[in-house]
Amino acid sequence: MQAPEAGAPPADVVAAKSDKYLRFFRLKSKDHRGGEVPAWRNLYPPTGREGHPPVAVVCNPGTRRGSQALKNRMNAVMTETRAIWSGSFERMGIGVENPDGYYNYANAIPILFTTLERLQTHGPRAAVWWRCGHGQWETLDSVLANPDDVDAWNKRDEERAAANATSNASANSSRKSPGTNRPPRRDRRCCMSA
Structure with missing residues (x-):
């Protein structure tokens, strides 16, 4: 797919x-035990991350329209494909005071952008990738990470639990039984002169 006038395919x-x-990634096939698995898992090795394999859009901006045309095209693609790459928010906890949750990327397709010039100049392992929803140029490992997924929520939850345990331990140690702030009683027999 090519769009020579701007170096990037049209958003639509x-x-x-x-x-x-997305339709392809939703197809199911049978595994060796007869269970249903996503068909794409037969073609791609496990990545260790949630979600589908990424789609990379490599643009060749050229000189006719410039970098602003490329940015506009990228923004248009991000808007048109938001439902595909954004994941769904899962609210966790009961409190309204401090709402928390995570994004579930199990059914999301990461859409990545780069330019041919960036790839040729810096290589694919450098910070040449822009992922819809991340907002900055990143390395391939960083761009494929989901910084607001369930693992991030679990980490925040563990930190909250540790902070609560520390707070409770501190509160329990300050609640002493009555009279514990008095100095120890002296044994009167020790103080008598012989």
């Missing part, structure tokens, strides 16, 4: 292709 074309990828 990328959105349509992303919809096709």
Whole structure:
């Protein structure tokens, strides 16, 4: 797919292709035990991360329209494909005071952007990737990470539990039984002169 005038495919074309990828990733097949598994798992090795394999859009901005045209195209693609890459928010906890949760990326497709020039100049392992929803150029490992997923929530929850345990321990140690702040009683027999 090419769009020579701006070096990036039109947003609606990328959105349509992303919809096709999503339908493909939802296909099921049978594993060796007869259980249903996503068909794409037979084609791609496990990545150790939640969600589907990423779709990379490599743009060749050229000189006719410039970098602003490329940014506009990227923003248009992000808007058109938000439902595909954004994940769904899962609210955790009961309190309204401090709402918390995480994004579930199990059914999301990461959409990555880069330019041919960035790849040729810096290579694919450098910070040449822009992921929809992240907001900065990142390395491939960073761009594929989900910093607001269930693992991040679990870490925050563990930190809260540790802080609460410390707070409770501190409160318990300050609650002493009555009279414990008095100095120890002297044994009067020791103080008598012989």
